[in-house]
Amino acid sequence: MSPLQKGWSQGAISANIAEMVRAGHKRNEAVAAAYSAAKRAFKKRSPGKPLPSHLK
Numbered sequence: 001m002s003p004l005q006k007g008w009s010q011g012a013i014s015a016n017i018a019e020m021v022r023a024g025h026k027r028n029e030a031v032a033a034a035y036s037a038a039k040r041a042f043k044k045r046s047p048g049k050p051l052p053s054h055l056k
Contacts (some may be wrong), residue, residue, distance in 0.1 A: 008038040008045075010054055 002019060005012045013034045020030035039055050 004034070004037050006041055008042040008052065008055060013038050013054075 004016045004019065016034035016037060017027075017030045020033060021027055025033075035055065039051065042049075042051060042055060
């Protein structure tokens with residue numbers, strides 16, 4: 001499995017889900033991990049700002 005893309009755009013999230021499913025993860029696990037990584041990336045880049053609506 002290659003590393004997940006950094007970022008919180010919908011495109012990055014979708015690419016990360018697809019990569020994890022190809023690597024053999026269950027879809028639910030892939031979705032949870034991709035959104036978790038996106039939230040972490042957003043909070044690191046924009047501390048104190050509210051989450052975008054697609055990450056809530």
